[in-house]
Amino acid sequence: xxxxxxxxxxxxxxxxxxxxxxxxxxxxxxxxxxxxxxxxxxxxxxxxxxxxxxxxxxxxxxxxxxxxxxxxxxxxxxxxxxxxxxxxxxxxxxxxxxxxxxxx
Amino acid sequence: xxxxxxxxxxxxxxxxxxxxxxxxxxxxxxxxxxxxxxxxxxxxxxxxxxxxxxxxxxxxxxxxxxxxxxxxxxxxxxxxxxxxxxxxxxxxxxxxxxxxxxxxxxxxxxxxxxxxxxxxxxxxxxxxxxxxxxxxxxxxxxxxxxxxxxxxxxxxxxxxxxxxxxxxxxxxxxxxxxxxxxxxxxxxxxxxxxxxxxxxxxxxxxxxxxxxxxxxxxxxxxxxxxxxxxxxxxxxxxxxxxxxxxxxxxxxxxxxxxxxxxxxxxxxxxxxxxxxxxxxxxxxxxxxxxxxxxxxxxxxxxxxxxxxxxxxxxxxxxxxxxxxxxxxxxxxxxxxxxxxxxxxxxxxxxxxxxxxxxxxxxxxxxxxxxxxxxxxxxxxxxxxxxxxxxxxxxxxxxxxxxxxxxxxxxxxxxxxxxxxxxxxxxxxxxxxxxx
Numbered sequence: 222x223x224x225x226x227x228x229x230x231x232x233x234x235x236x237x238x239x240x241x242x243x244x245x246x247x248x249x250x251x252x253x254x255x256x257x258x259x260x261x262x263x264x265x266x267x268x269x270x271x272x273x274x275x276x277x278x279x280x281x282x283x284x285x286x287x288x289x290x291x292x293x294x295x296x297x298x299x300x301x302x303x304x305x306x307x308x309x310x311x312x313x314x315x316x317x318x319x320x321x322x323x324x325x
Numbered sequence: 326x327x328x329x330x331x332x333x334x335x336x337x338x339x340x341x342x343x344x345x346x347x348x349x350x351x352x353x354x355x356x357x358x359x360x361x362x363x364x365x366x367x368x369x370x371x372x373x374x375x376x377x378x379x380x381x382x383x384x385x386x387x388x389x390x391x392x393x394x395x396x397x398x399x400x401x402x403x404x405x406x407x408x409x410x411x412x413x414x415x416x417x418x419x420x421x422x423x424x425x426x427x428x429x430x431x432x433x434x435x436x437x438x439x440x441x442x443x444x445x446x447x448x449x450x451x452x453x454x455x456x457x458x459x460x461x462x463x464x465x466x467x468x469x470x471x472x473x474x475x476x477x478x479x480x481x482x483x484x485x486x487x488x489x490x491x492x493x494x495x496x497x498x499x500x501x502x503x504x505x506x507x508x509x510x511x512x513x514x515x516x517x518x519x520x521x522x523x524x525x526x527x528x529x530x531x532x533x534x535x536x537x538x539x540x541x542x543x544x545x546x547x548x549x550x551x552x553x554x555x556x557x558x559x560x561x562x563x564x565x566x567x568x569x570x571x572x573x574x575x576x577x578x579x580x581x582x583x584x585x586x587x588x589x590x591x592x593x594x595x596x597x598x599x600x601x602x603x604x605x606x607x608x609x610x611x612x613x614x615x616x617x618x619x620x621x622x623x624x625x626x627x628x629x630x631x632x633x634x635x636x637x638x639x640x641x642x643x644x645x646x647x648x649x650x651x652x653x654x655x656x657x658x659x660x661x662x663x664x665x666x667x668x669x670x671x672x673x674x675x676x677x678x679x680x681x682x683x684x685x686x687x688x689x690x691x692x693x694x695x696x697x698x699x700x701x702x703x704x705x706x707x708x709x710x711x712x713x714x715x716x717x718x719x720x721x722x723x724x725x726x727x728x729x730x731x732x733x734x735x736x737x738x739x740x741x742x743x744x745x746x747x748x749x750x751x752x753x754x755x756x757x758x759x760x
Binding site: 223235237240243244247253256262266268272274275276282294295296297298300301302303312313314315317318319320321322323325 | 361362363366367368369371372431432433452453454455472473474490491494503505508509511513514515516539556559561571572573574575576577579583587600602603604606607632634688689
């Protein structure tokens, strides 16, 4: 996802790692996202993989989904675009944890 | 957690929740304001302009104390193709003087400021606390919320759910469906640092003055648009796109922002800027037709939780609708508590007040706008058509005589697959939607 290059904007593009590195996360102990990879194996679209703005979902070789919760914007895109009910369980992180936007 | 039964508990210290708590506290009611983030605004993102007129009635001369970045004196709407841009760019110095019109801000500052007003009026703000569920009485009426604190139950005569676009409380109450991708858009934003004087030179504004541009035709055919606005020493650039369109496109959101940043009409504004913060947030854009019931026994919903963002093309507003609904919710709950009836019937004054004010009146009037604005023709055909028309008008073809506007219009319509019948239909429906 580190697409560094020049599209004509006049300066190099920002890598995804650089983008996400600008955001403060107060990571909690509890994972506020869980994914039932068994359900994902029957999913043909895996829309969460491309739609999640924090890029937290990755397809695995056996057709499942590998996910992380630590650098989550808590936007809700993943469970909204998920077309297999129950595959993604999403709640808020515990109070005081998770993303902290300063310039939102 | 307070042991006594409160008059009200408000969930979410965003603009809706803080406005509700402010109205309740001013009415002399006991109220707890819960915020899951470490401070108000820490979970929130907006996309351009906050319109403060709604504050006139509650915070006189609010503009003298609000944490503003810049007062917007330039408001542009742009139709883009890969290499063309047609802009309607309006500016007025009146918006840069009291009582002002719209401002840019950071939500961490703005939301904290509004919550401070609620606290000053007597509300009890509790941060870093998630409302995890509703407490119900014997008749199913809402009697409070559970939180993730030890002994974290809070009992109240009424709950105001201002817990945002994902409102789990409204979902638990059966007011919102578990998912509704078609009624939501995703906003993705980069805040970029630039010196204030450079911003003022590039955007042709004075110190303290700012610009806000909104664009269509820059989201790879995914229904939505782009935005660019100025802070004091930042410029914010991003896109708002349909969730279903984004999912179907398999394009990554940050790629869409990169497209806007690289567009030849946008890139010169941003040259040399460095990324300060990347962010994303969902927006409820279903409008009036997707709006849930607003009150049940013991609970009302306000702000994004009630789907009150106005996404009507020309007008893209949310924070003011959140404040307007929060104030009305707070006042309605205060009256219902005073009358000793916080059933859905006792809380019905909330909806009536919203209908008589801009909050539901604007939404009702513009109920057809989201569908029109996100239609395939407006999104994918008209930007190119109007750009080609403008290019035809302003390209000098000597020695060939000027082609005439009617012919140019026909040519550019044809090139973009626009038929006269469709154009007429959209013109009529636009006239109806915006009448």
